[in-house]
Amino acid sequence: MYLLSRREMVQNFGAGTGMIGLTSLLSDSGYLNAASSSANPLNPKESHFKPKAKYLIHLFMNGGPSQVDTFDPKPSLIKYNGQRPDMANKSTERKTGGLMQSPFKFSKHGNSGVEVSEIFPGIASCIDDICVIRSMHTNIPNHEPSLLMMTSGETQPTRPSMGSWLLYGLGTENKNLPGFVVMCPGKPVVGPQLWSSSFLPGVFQGTHINNSTMDPKKIIQNVSNPSLGKTSQREMMDYLAKINQLHLEKRGGSDNQLETRIQSLEMAFRMQFEAQEVFDLNLEPKNIREGYGTSPFAQACLTARRLVERGVRVVQIFTGGGQPWDNHDDIAQHRQLAQQTDQPIAMLLKDLKSKGMLDETLVLWGGEFGRTPTSEGSKGRDHNNHGFTVWLAGGGVKGGYVHGASDEFGFAAEDKKMHVHDLHATILHLMGINHEKLTYRYSGRDFRLTDVEGSVHKDIIA
Numbered sequence: 001m002y003l004l005s006r007r008e009m010v011q012n013f014g015a016g017t018g019m020i021g022l023t024s025l026l027s028d029s030g031y032l033n034a035a036s037s038s039a040n041p042l043n044p045k046e047s048h049f050k051p052k053a054k055y056l057i058h059l060f061m062n063g064g065p066s067q068v069d070t071f072d073p074k075p076s077l078i079k080y081n082g083q084r085p086d087m088a089n090k091s092t093e094r095k096t097g098g099l100m101q102s103p104f105k106f107s108k109h110g111n112s113g114v115e116v117s118e119i120f121p122g123i124a125s126c127i128d129d130i131c132v133i134r135s136m137h138t139n140i141p142n143h144e145p146s147l148l149m150m151t152s153g154e155t156q157p158t159r160p161s162m163g164s165w166l167l168y169g170l171g172t173e174n175k176n177l178p179g180f181v182v183m184c185p186g187k188p189v190v191g192p193q194l195w196s197s198s199f200l201p202g203v204f205q206g207t208h209i210n211n212s213t214m215d216p217k218k219i220i221q222n223v224s225n226p227s228l229g230k231t232s233q234r235e236m237m238d239y240l241a242k243i244n245q246l247h248l249e250k251r252g253g254s255d256n257q258l259e260t261r262i263q264s265l266e267m268a269f270r271m272q273f274e275a276q277e278v279f280d281l282n283l284e285p286k287n288i289r290e291g292y293g294t295s296p297f298a299q300a301c302l303t304a305r306r307l308v309e310r311g312v313r314v315v316q317i318f319t320g321g322g323q324p325w326d327n328h329d330d331i332a333q334h335r336q337l338a339q340q341t342d343q344p345i346a347m348l349l350k351d352l353k354s355k356g357m358l359d360e361t362l363v364l365w366g367g368e369f370g371r372t373p374t375s376e377g378s379k380g381r382d383h384n385n386h387g388f389t390v391w392l393a394g395g396g397v398k399g400g401y402v403h404g405a406s407d408e409f410g411f412a413a414e415d416k417k418m419h420v421h422d423l424h425a426t427i428l429h430l431m432g433i434n435h436e437k438l439t440y441r442y443s444g445r446d447f448r449l450t451d452v453e454g455s456v457h458k459d460i461i462a
Helices: 006-014 018-025 143-152 162-170 191-195 230-250 256-271 286-292 296-309 331-354 420-430
Strands: 055-060 106-109 114-117 130-137 180-183 207-209 314-318 361-366 388-394 401-403 413-415 440-442 445-447
Touching (some): 055 162, 130 413, 162 180, 162 314, 296 331
Parallel strands (some): 055 314, 180 207, 180 314
């Protein structure tokens, strides 16, 4: 299907064929072609139906937290500690030994009485706002393919990330900030492919922020112009736009890379007047800053609230570079990781709620897979794709609710099994999108985030 460029559309309008041009602009998904719908492809777009949530914050515990040490207690691990029953003989990445009980205690919290590990007292205090999904599963027990699956719905590189799909489908409400922001002090395994726009127009790619030092003047490099004022810069941008237009017309009127470059320059111009402000956490009251904490992860959580407060569609926060939760040697290291993340996450949920933003902000917590209930070495746990836990909060989900279950030992999803494709389909549904209709034609095929799978789990929706 031939898609007209913006300039060709205007020319056709003048020739009296405007309605034909507009019809040609419509994609099979019912959206105007992202590169041609308006002067700014990031402009807000209509959802398929009324959304429960407008924004997504993804708290990524990269490395794979253990479900049986966090949000899925298994008393049988105490009873059969050290034994190796037949149902524990599941294939994972490495050889493991007998069942290993958790070194952490679980207790019930909130009016709902949902059990949470002692390492997450802050999150436990918010459990009545949280939907715990204990029946997740994915395809492969290796970091790279599982990271890609969780972020982009495919184990092989490179497909558009979930953030890029949401930005493509819904646009963003703030033209002066990126619509999809990724914060990680360094890079996780795989790296930029996790927030790539792939074959979607490049303007929908995530903007990576190294939040190891949250200095508003350095967090986004080379945005401010030290030589020209706003008026002079605007004149320069307008002149550059005319040159780019002539260049584009010489190339047939359609060039995705050039269009992306044009939009990137416009975004950089607009960002210099708001980006520094949103990353300046000193503008927050002292009690709010202290409530989150001062670690890079804590500051990223506070920044996430400030970003969605200003209309940024998707914010993704990684625990840290590499794979921090990959505790093969000693699962007790989960306690230190929880200490780094528990207070900021709890404060984020409480802060969003106090500002009346939690209802329209969907918060996702989890890793790329879980860990085995069997031991690796003497104290560690191996990767586990058969069953793991994630949780959602706000954004139209049931609070204080446990969805699904794993088996007796927490090795495999058993009841109301939820694949990553199902999770993505459900998140899109909460954001007002039919996952089967959000498509993009590439290389002769209509692609979507959930590929040819995925079912919405409506049980979790309030």
